[in-house]
Amino acid sequence: MNLQKAAFLLMGVYFGFVLCRTGVSDFRLIYGFFTGINFTLAGVMGVAIATAFAGMRILKVKNKTLQGEPLKIDYKGLHRLSLLGAAIFGLGWGMTGSCPGTVLVQLGEGKIPVLFTFAGLGTGTWLYAFLLEKRK
């Protein structure tokens, strides 16, 4: 395992730890958000977006990574089916109370039903590749 992969592993530990400590992996928080009882999730996301925005602004002043490369900002475009995908994703989020990141956190926390959400996520990803193949 090289240094970069170890760094990504550590970054994942940090990401998962923060999601868990903040309660974002707590089903009650997600359910509360979608049923209008508890807006903690919106607060967390709002502050996260604002922090990321500010941090990126500072980083863009020099426009350099630690290795001295210029930043390559990823841009995900819209295509004909994007919003259909977003709707499908939303229904899954609302049904399971997990998203692709918190599924992993919840697995670490010992939440057994999430194993099936996890298996579903893999199957859904495979299904995407399968449908793409059929369309061509």
Added chain:
Amino acid sequence: MMEHTIFNVIFVERWQWWAGGIALGLTVPLFYLFFNTALGVSTGYGNLVKIALHPKKLRWFNSEKFSDVWNWRFFFMAGIITGGFLSSILSGEFSLKFFMDEFTGFIQMPFTVSFFYMFFGGLLLGLGSRIAGGCTSGHSIHGISQLHFPSIIITIFFILFGAAGANIVRLIFTGRGI
């Protein structure tokens, strides 16, 4: 009453929403600073599927993205599981849990049926995030923070249909609407 030692504040008590938001948001600039790449989780499920199934006939898995299935995405995902585990061990909350509070708690269905329910929900998450080109981390945190219009509109759809999903399920199983 718990003592507010530094250990308890960090490892045991739940963080304030703003503190968690700051810690979460920092991952976006840190990803660029260290790795010059965008924060994102869902694409990594492609790595996992390729590792598990070797689907040689599906060209999508042969794309450049998955040329090395043991790339950073795999290690980032492994780290997230470890982070959730460490956090719940340190706070003393770790245990094997078979029920999901509100999500399956109000749903009167046998244990085994609830697994099909979770599997189907997960399938929607996997398929949907691939069609939409990202999930809550890639679109909602990274994309919106960069003021990317597609990510903003996609996140609105995530939330609208998330609310629809949760409320439809509640209506079906409990007869209680919004």
